[in-house]
Amino acid sequence: YKTIRLVLGDQLNASHSWFQEKNNDTLYVIAELHQETDYVVHHIQKVVAFFAAMKALSSALNKAGHQVLHLTLDDTKDFQDLPSLLAHLLKKYSATAFEYQLPDEYRLREQLSKYTRQLEIDSCAYETQHFYLSDSELSDYFKQDTKHRMEHFYRKMRSRFNLLMEGSSPQGGQWNYDADNRNKIKADDFDKIPEPLIFENDCDDIIERIKAHKIKTMGMMTNNLYWPINRSQSLALLRFFCQHCLKYFGRFQDAMLDQQEMTVQEKYWSLLHSRLSFSLNSKMISPHHVVKQAIEAYQQSDGEITIAQIEGFVRQIIGWREFIRGIYWLNMPQYSQLNYLNASNKMPSWFWTGKTKMNCLKHAISQSLDYAYAHHIQRLMITGNFCLISGIDPTEVDAWYLGIYIDAIEWVEMPNTRGMSQFADGGIVGSKAYAASGNYVNKMSNYCSNCHYKVNKTLEDNACPLNSLYWHFMDKHQDKFANNPRSRMVYANWNKKTDAQRQQVLDKATSLLIDIENL
Numbered sequence: 001y002k003t004i005r006l007v008l009g010d011q012l013n014a015s016h017s018w019f020q021e022k023n024n025d026t027l028y029v030i031a032e033l034h035q036e037t038d039y040v041v042h043h044i045q046k047v048v049a050f051f052a053a054m055k056a057l058s059s060a061l062n063k064a065g066h067q068v069l070h071l072t073l074d075d076t077k078d079f080q081d082l083p084s085l086l087a088h089l090l091k092k093y094s095a096t097a098f099e100y101q102l103p104d105e106y107r108l109r110e111q112l113s114k115y116t117r118q119l120e121i122d123s124c125a126y127e128t129q130h131f132y133l134s135d136s137e138l139s140d141y142f143k144q145d146t147k148h149r150m151e152h153f154y155r156k157m158r159s160r161f162n163l164l165m166e167g168s169s170p171q172g173g174q175w176n177y178d179a180d181n182r183n184k185i186k187a188d189d190f191d192k193i194p195e196p197l198i199f200e201n202d203c204d205d206i207i208e209r210i211k212a213h214k215i216k217t218m219g220m221m222t223n224n225l226y227w228p229i230n231r232s233q234s235l236a237l238l239r240f241f242c243q244h245c246l247k248y249f250g251r252f253q254d255a256m257l258d259q260q261e262m263t264v265q266e267k268y269w270s271l272l273h274s275r276l277s278f279s280l281n282s283k284m285i286s287p288h289h290v291v292k293q294a295i296e297a298y299q300q301s302d303g304e305i306t307i308a309q310i311e312g313f314v315r316q317i318i319g320w321r322e323f324i325r326g327i328y329w330l331n332m333p334q335y336s337q338l339n340y341l342n343a344s345n346k347m348p349s350w351f352w353t354g355k356t357k358m359n360c361l362k363h364a365i366s367q368s369l370d371y372a373y374a375h376h377i378q379r380l381m382i383t384g385n386f387c388l389i390s391g392i393d394p395t396e397v398d399a400w401y402l403g404i405y406i407d408a409i410e411w412v413e414m415p416n417t418r419g420m421s422q423f424a425d426g427g428i429v430g431s432k433a434y435a436a437s438g439n440y441v442n443k444m445s446n447y448c449s450n451c452h453y454k455v456n457k458t459l460e461d462n463a464c465p466l467n468s469l470y471w472h473f474m475d476k477h478q479d480k481f482a483n484n485p486r487s488r489m490v491y492a493n494w495n496k497k498t499d500a501q502r503q504q505v506l507d508k509a510t511s512l513l514i515d516i517e518n519l
C-alpha cells in the first residue's frame with residue numbers, strides 16, 4: 001500500500017469524500033485501542049457500541065471495495081499507544097504516506113500532530129466533513145477575548161444556512177420558543193410518549209473481548225445492544241423521532257418522569273428525546289441530514305408539528321452542538337483546568353450504584369447506569385445540580401460524565417459539564433450557574449412525591465438535602481453571584497432571614513456534606 005489512512009472510532013462517516021473513490025493503493029485502518037478504552041472508565045455499553053459501529057463500518061467499506069484493516073484489542077494489545085501501532089503499520093506495509101481526519105478531541109489531535117511532525121514520509125490531516133462549521137471556519141465565529149453567547153451564534157447559523165427562515169426573518173416571527181418548552185408531563189400526557197425504538201444488536205464477541213482484556217467499565221450490559229450501530233439503524237431512529245416525538249419535543253423538552261408512575265415500568269426512559277447523540281457523535285449520520293429530515297417532517301405534518309417544536313430541535317443541533325464545539329476549541333487546553341468556584345469535594349460513591357434515598361438522583365443515576373443515557377435536564381438539573389451545590393471537584397464530575405454517557409466525547413462533554421453545569425469556567429458557556437433547590441425538581445417532575453425526603457422542609461431530619469445545600473452554595477458564592485440580576489431576588493430573600501436562621505441552614509448543609517455518602 002502507498003497510503004495508510006486512519007479512521008478513529010468517532011469518525012465513522014461513510015459519506016466522507018475519502019470513500020468516493022476506490023484505490024487499491026490505500027489501506028484504511030480502524031483499530032480498537034487500549035489507550036481509548038482506558039483514558040477514563042467508560043460505560044460498558046459505550047465501549048461495545050463504539051466497537052460494534054467500527055466493525056460495521058469496516059465491513060461496509062470492505063463490501064464497497066475498499067481495502068480495510070480492522071484491528072481488535074487482540075491485535076493491538078502489544079502496542080503501547082496509537083503512535084506505536086502506526087509506526088508498526090507504516091513500516092510493515094512500506095507506506096509512503098499517512099493520512100488522518102482531524103480528531104475532535106484535543107488529546108488525540110495533539111498526539112497525532114506530534115507524531116506526524118516527526119514522520120519522514122508525507123502526512124496530511126483532512127477535515128471530518130461532519131459539522132456545519134468546518135475546522136478552518138471556527139475562528140471566524142469564535143474569537144479570543146470576546147464574550148460568546150449561544151443565542152447570538154444560533155441566529156447567525158439560522159441565517160447563514162437558511163434554516164426556518166423567511167427572507168432575513170425567522171419563520172413564525174420569533175427566533176426562539178424556549179419559553180414554551182417548560183411543561184411538566186402530566187398523567188393525561190402519558191399516552192403521548194412512545195415506547196423507545198431500540199435495536200437488538202448481538203455483540204457477544206465484543207463483550208467477551210472486553211472481558212478477556214480486563215477493560216474496566218461501569219454500568220449494565222443487556223444481552224443485546226440497544227443503540228444503533230450503523231447508518232441504517234441511525235436513520236430508523238431518526239424516522240421514529242420525526243414520526244412520534246417531534247410533535248411534542250419542544251413542549252416537554254425540560255420535563256422529567258419518575259418511571260414508577262407509569263403503568264409499564266422502564267419503558268419510557270428517553271421520553272420524547274431523539275437519542276440521536278451517539279449516531280451524531282460517532283458521525284454515522286450528519287447533523288445536516290438530521291436537520292433536513294426533521295424540517296421536512298415539520299413541513300409535511302399539516303400543522304401537527306408546530307414551529308415551537310421544530311425550532312426547539314433545530315436549535316439543539318445547529319445552535320448548542322456547534323456552539324459547544326467552538327467554545328471547546330477556543331479554550332483548550334486551559335479549559336480542562338478551570339475551577340472558578342474552587343470546588344474540591346469528593347464525588348459520593350453512590351454515583352456508581354444509584355444507591356441514594358434522594359429519589360431524583362436515584363432515578364437519574366440508575367437510568368444512566370442501565371442505558372448509558374440521561375436526557376439533558378437530568379444531566380443538568382439532577383446530577384449536575386447536585387454536584388454543583390455540593391461543591392464536587394469538577395475534574396471528578398467531568399470524569400463521571402465522560403465515562404457514563406454513550407455520547408460522551410470530550411469536545412461536547414466538557415463544556416457542557418465543567419462549563420454549563422458546574423460553572424467552573426466562570427460563565428464562558430452560560431451566563432448563570434444552574435443551581436436549584438428541591439422546589440425546581442418538584443416543579444419539573446414527579447420525583448418528589450415518592451421520595452424519602454420532604455421537598456418542603458429544610459432543617460428537619462427528613463428534609464430534602466437540596467434545600468439547605470442550595471442556600472449553602474448561594475451563601476458561599478455571594479461575592480460571585482450577587483451582582484447577577486438573575487440572582488438578586490434570591491439574595492434579597494436570603495438576607496431577610498436572621499443571622500441565626502441562616503446559620504441553622506448552613507449548619508444543616510455542613511452536616512449533610514460530611515455525611516454525603518449516606519444521603
Ligand code: FAD
Pocket residue numbers: 270272273274275276277278280281316317320321322324374375376377379380384401402405407408409412413414416417420421
Ligand atoms: P435531544 O434532546 O433529542 O437533542 C437532539 C440533539 O441535540 C442531541 O442528540 C445533541 O446532538 C444536540 N444537543 C442538545 N443539547 C446539546 C448540548 N447542550 N450540547 C451539545 N449538543 C446538544 N451531549 C453529548 O452529545 N455528549 C455529552 O457528553 C454530553 N454531556 C453533557 C453533560 C451535561 C452535564 C449536560 C448538561 C449536557 C450534556 N450533553 C452532552 C448535551 C445533551 O444533554 C445531550 O446531547 C442529549 O441529552 C443527548 O440526548 P438526545 O440525543 O436524546 O438529545
